[in-house]
């Protein structure tokens with residue numbers, strides 16, 4: 192198989208929304224299991240899949256600049272983490288007025304088991320300077336980027352995907368950040384960032400830089416396009432804020448919207464996740480207002496992995512029914528009824544409504 196055949200095969204089961212750069216939603220089945228099979232995991236890329244020479248360079252304000260290969264990373268103790276990634280633009284299509292940006296429906300979210308090396312252990316080897324304030328992560332992908340860019344026209348011709356994280360977060364073992372080289376037990380595929388990428392639990396997936404090429408400790412905050420131009424909540428009525436932790440959200444995965452139910456009792460199932468604390472409550476509503484009833488939370492596997500829940504729906508009468516699910520997290524965040532509108536359409540975690548018919 193050629194590299195192009197490889198990509199085509201990896202993409203066959205996804206719902207393509209943009210061929211170039213390739214962006215694709217997961218099909219609904221991707222949310223059924225605890226883990227999304229790799230071939231069903233959504234893909235979001237700002238540029239074409241790049242060539243990567245297999246070397247990670249680490250520098251900036253560090254005592255010992257280093258170059259690491261995949262073998263170097265593999266020779267360090269491996270860690271696994273099952274992490275839910277959601278694109279900050281997920282659900283953009285539900286916002287009114289419609290924001291600009293990739294027209295994501297509701298399936299730019301997936302969960303995989305990632306294997307790699309804890310970022311803090313790699314950073315400990317290079318001795319970050321005490322003056323360091325951020326860690327800059329650069330992907331190997333690059334190209335012209337004119338859409339909505341904040342930069343002067345001349346600087347938009349060859350941007351790379353570069354993002355920073357606060358240095359305290361990058362060096363804190365509790366952040367759980369990995370430099371991952373495997374996804375669901377196999378080497379990372381090209382769309383998902385081969386040969387290695389960051390995985391930043393709890394954050395919208397923009398922080399999880401793919402095709403990781405460089406890490407630099409910075410002594411000044413970074414203000415590149417993908418840090419301060421894109422991935423900013425441009426609220427109409429309050430100060431702008433960078434996109435960071437995933438907002439609390441529940442999804443109904445069964446029944447599927449629009450399906451016909453042929454029995455009077457049905458076990459409704461779904462997922463819920465939040466970057467701002469473990470999900471503590473999921474409620475279901477069968478009417479247009481008021482009656483939120485508690486769903487049962489299955490045992491949680493971790494706070495950075497979607498939470499399964501179920502609800503026994505009894506005495507279902509013949510006719511059309513609405514179903515809504517609403518999640519709350521340990522920080523007290525609860526889903527709003529109306530999408531939190533912002534100009535670039537990020538962070539839509541509004542309660543969804545589906546309907547089904549009982550035959």
Ligand SMILES: Nc1nc2c(c(=O)[nH]1)N[C@H]1C(S)=C(S)[C@@H](COP(=O)(O)O)O[C@H]1N2
Pocket residue numbers: 232233234235236237238276277278279329330331332352382383384396397398399400401402403
């Ligand atoms: N180098 C690089 N990393 C990137 C991106 C990118 O365009 N380039 N997109 C980010 C965004 S916006 C998302 S949602 C996730 C998607 O990861 P996935 O394609 O593996 O699902 O990758 C992130 N990492």
Ligand SMILES: [Mo]
Pocket residue numbers: 235277278279280396397
């Ligand atoms: Mo994203």
